Amino acid sequence: MVSNPSAKDFAELYQEIAEEAMMGFITFDTSSNTCVYANKLARELLELGTCADLNTIKVYDLYPSEPDAQGRMRPLEENLIQLEGLFQDILVKKLNGHTFIANIGIKKVHMANEDHLLLMLQDMTIQHKLQKEITEKQTAIKAAYEEVLNQNRQLKELDVAKDKFIALTTHELRTPLAAMFGSAEILHYGMYDTEEELKEFINMIYSQGKHMMELVNDILDFAKAQAGRTDYFIEQLNLSEFVEEQMTNIETMAIENQVKMDFRFQKINALCYFDPLRLKQVMQNILSNAIKYNRDGGTVYSWLEEYPHFIRVYIQDTGHGIEPENIRKVFNEFETLGKVANHHKGTGLGMPITLRLVEGMGGKIDLLSDVGKGTTFWIDIPKEKVLKADVYKERPLDVDDLLAS
Numbered sequence: 001m002v003s004n005p006s007a008k009d010f011a012e013l014y015q016e017i018a019e020e021a022m023m024g025f026i027t028f029d030t031s032s033n034t035c036v037y038a039n040k041l042a043r044e045l046l047e048l049g050t051c052a053d054l055n056t057i058k059v060y061d062l063y064p065s066e067p068d069a070q071g072r073m074r075p076l077e078e079n080l081i082q083l084e085g086l087f088q089d090i091l092v093k094k095l096n097g098h099t100f101i102a103n104i105g106i107k108k109v110h111m112a113n114e115d116h117l118l119l120m121l122q123d124m125t126i127q128h129k130l131q132k133e134i135t136e137k138q139t140a141i142k143a144a145y146e147e148v149l150n151q152n153r154q155l156k157e158l159d160v161a162k163d164k165f166i167a168l169t170t171h172e173l174r175t176p177l178a179a180m181f182g183s184a185e186i187l188h189y190g191m192y193d194t195e196e197e198l199k200e201f202i203n204m205i206y207s208q209g210k211h212m213m214e215l216v217n218d219i220l221d222f223a224k225a226q227a228g229r230t231d232y233f234i235e236q237l238n239l240s241e242f243v244e245e246q247m248t249n250i251e252t253m254a255i256e257n258q259v260k261m262d263f264r265f266q267k268i269n270a271l272c273y274f275d276p277l278r279l280k281q282v283m284q285n286i287l288s289n290a291i292k293y294n295r296d297g298g299t300v301y302s303w304l305e306e307y308p309h310f311i312r313v314y315i316q317d318t319g320h321g322i323e324p325e326n327i328r329k330v331f332n333e334f335e336t337l338g339k340v341a342n343h344h345k346g347t348g349l350g351m352p353i354t355l356r357l358v359e360g361m362g363g364k365i366d367l368l369s370d371v372g373k374g375t376t377f378w379i380d381i382p383k384e385k386v387l388k389a390d391v392y393k394e395r396p397l398d399v400d401d402l403l404a405s
Contacts, residue, residue, distance in 0.1 A: 024121040026038040047098070238271060242276065253291055286379075295318060313379045
C-alpha cells in the first residue's frame with residue numbers, strides 16, 4: 001500500500017525542483033535585503049560558487065558599477081512591493097565583478113511568517129548579442145537596399161542626361177558644321193563677287209570652327225573632371241593681378257557686345273594658392289557669361305574681398321538675372337538658362353566644369369541673382385594650402401610656352 005507523501009516529502013520535492021530548475025531563483029529577506037536562498041543556476045549565473053553563507057549577499061551586490069545601471073535596478077531596493085510581477089532585461093553584476101544581461105522577474109512570497117522577495121532570472125546575453133547582430137544586419141541590408149535604389153535613380157538620371165547630351169551636342173555641332181560647309185561650298189565654287197565677301201566667308205569658317213573646338217573642349221574637360229582625372233598645378237600667386245589680367249583679356253569680346261568692364265583694384269595682400277590655367281578657364285567662363293547674358297550698354301564689375309583664410313573674387317553683371325527657381329540649376333549638367341541673342345547656346349557644361357575646377361583647387365563658388373538687375377558670382381580662393389601636397393607644384397612648360405618665351 002502506497003503511503004501519502006508527508007509535508008516534509010513535498011518540501012524536499014519542491015527543493016529539488018527549485019534546485020534543478022532551468023531558471024535561476026534567488027530569495028531575499030525584505031527586512032534586511034539579505035539573500036536567504038539561491039538555486040544551482042542562480043549560483044552559476046552570479047558566480048556564487050559554493051558560498052555557504054548567503055546572508056553576506058545583499059541586493060545591492062547585484063548592482064553594476066555603472067551609475068545608469070544602478071539607477072535601473074534601484075527600484076528593486078526602494079519599491080520591492082510595487083515591482084511584484086515585473087519582468088525586464090537589466091544589467092546584473094556577478095560576485096566576481098563581471099556583468100551580464102538578465103531577464104528578471106520579481107515575486108513577493110511569504111515564508112516562515114516573513115516577507116521575502118523572489119528573483120527569477122535568466123541569462124539573456126546570447127539573445128541580446130543575437131538581437132544586436134540581427135539589428136546590425138537589418139541596418140546593413142536596409143542601407144544596401146537604399147544604396148541600390150539610389151544607384152538605380154542615378155542610372156536613370158544618367159540615362160536621361162545621356163539622351164539629353166546626345167541630342168544637345170548633335171544639334172550644337174550640326175549648326176556650326178552646316179555654316180562651315182555652306183561657306184566652304186561657296187568658296188569651293190567661287191560663288192562670291194568681292195574680296196570683302198571672301199573675307200566674310202573665311203571669317204565664318206574660322207568662327208564656327210572655333211565654336212566647334214570650344215564645344216569639343218567642353219565635352220572633354222567635363223569628362224575628365226567627372227572622372228577625377230583633371231591635373232592641378234597649384235602655385236602661390238597674386239590673385240588681384242591675375243583677375244585684372246583676365247578682365248583685360250576678355251575686353252575685346254566685351255566691346256563687341258557693347259558691354260563695359262570695370263575692375264575695382266584694391267591694395268590687399270592677394271597671395272593665394274591656385275592653378276593659373278584652371279582659374280583662367282573658370283574666369284573666362286564666368287566673364288564670358290557675364291558679357292553674353294548682359295544687356296546692351298551693360299557693365300561687368302569685378303572686385304576682391306579679403307577674409308582670414310581666403311580671398312573672394314566677385315563678378316557681377318547688369319543683365320536680366322536668373323529666376324529664383326533656376327538658381328540651383330546653374331551648376332547642373334546640360335542646363336542653359338536665360339536668353340542669349342546672337343550667341344551660340346552651348347552644351348550647358350561650362351558651369352558644371354567651373355564648379356569642379358574651383359572645388360578641385362580647394363575653393364568654393366556660389367551666386368546670387370536679382371531678376372531684372374543682374375547676377376553676382378563669387379569664388380573663394382584659399383590663402384593657405386588645403387589640399388594634398390602633390391598638387392602644389394609649377395605646371396611644366398609645354399611647346400606653346402617655349403615658343404612664347
